[in-house]
Amino acid sequence: MNRFSLLIPLLVVYFLSGCSTVSVNYDYDNKADFSAIHTYNWGQANGADDELAKNQLLKNRIVDSIDRYLQSRGYRMVDSAQADVLVVTQAVVKEKMRVTNWGGPGGYYRDPWYDPWWGGSAYGGRVDVGYYQEGTLVIDIVDNAKKELIWRGLGTGIVSRQSDQEKQRAAIDEYVQEILNHFPPGNEKKSK
Numbered sequence: 001m002n003r004f005s006l007l008i009p010l011l012v013v014y015f016l017s018g019c020s021t022v023s024v025n026y027d028y029d030n031k032a033d034f035s036a037i038h039t040y041n042w043g044q045a046n047g048a049d050d051e052l053a054k055n056q057l058l059k060n061r062i063v064d065s066i067d068r069y070l071q072s073r074g075y076r077m078v079d080s081a082q083a084d085v086l087v088v089t090q091a092v093v094k095e096k097m098r099v100t101n102w103g104g105p106g107g108y109y110r111d112p113w114y115d116p117w118w119g120g121s122a123y124g125g126r127v128d129v130g131y132y133q134e135g136t137l138v139i140d141i142v143d144n145a146k147k148e149l150i151w152r153g154l155g156t157g158i159v160s161r162q163s164d165q166e167k168q169r170a171a172i173d174e175y176v177q178e179i180l181n182h183f184p185p186g187n188e189k190k191s192k
Contacts, residue, residue: 021157021158021174022155022156022157022174022175022178022179023155023156023157024153024154024155024156024178024179024181024182025153025154025156026151026152026153026154026179026182026183027151027152028150028151028152028184028185029148029149029150029151032143032150032151034150034151034184034185035184036084037075037084037085037141037184038074038075038076038084039075039076039077039078039082039083039084039085040070040075040076040077040078040083040084040085040086040087040141041077041078041079041080041083041086041087041144042063042080042086042087042088043080043086043087043088043140043142044088045088045089045090047090047092049092050090050091050092051090051091051092051093051135052089052090052091053090058091059089061168061169061172062089062091062137062172062175062176063089065169065172065173065175065176066087066089066139066176066180068173069173069176069177069180070087070180073180080144083144084143084144085141085142085143085144085150086141086142086144087139087140087141087142088139088140088142089137089138089139089140090137090138091135091136091137091138092135092136092138093133093134093135093136093159094133094134094135094136095131095132095133095134096131096132096133096134097129097130097131098129098130098131098132099127099128099129100127100128100129100130101127132158132159133158133159134156134157134158134159135156135157135158135159136154136155136156137154137155137156137175137176137179138152138153138154139152139153139154139155139176139179139180139183140152141183151183151184151185153179153180153182153183154179155175155176155178155179157175
């Protein structure tokens with residue numbers, strides 16, 4: 001057996017483990033009966049910072065993705081008066097700053113190629129500052145009879161602007177799937 005046949009499975013595991021770019025958190029009401037949920041409809045978000053209220057096309061794509069996911073799991077969309085739960089979604093985008101200290105004298109990293117004639121390393125090394133946008137997609141499940149929140153999922157990741165609609169749809173589907181894989185509670189064991 002050659003070395004490449006051992007290396008290929010390791011590379012596949014490495015690339016698959018790095019695929020998910022969404023960090024998910026969720027919470028739920030321990031007293032809610034999730035087994036009684038079979039139908040849903042859409043509720044309205046009231047957040048002042050809701051990015052989806054500002055971008056109807058994006059909101060439509062997210063709603064479509066959530067609809068497809070829920071229906072693939074056996075939930076049916078019905079008239080809002082008869083729905084077991086209401087699904088409410090919103091998004092928040094924040095600008096973040098990333099600071100990377102590349103070290104220098106006394107640090108852990110020093111670029112061996114960066115040594116200007118004036119002694120750049122004498123000034124403490126290199127620090128890079130970059131800005132990016134972090135987006136959080138919120139999916140709430142509200143008990144329609146009680147009008148109470150019973151489940152909330154949040155997916156957070158770096159926002160990348162996609163002009164290609166297929167790439168945008170794939171990114172939205174990844175967010176939605178990563179979040180809703182935890183609904184209903186206990187479902188995450190089945191979906192992995």
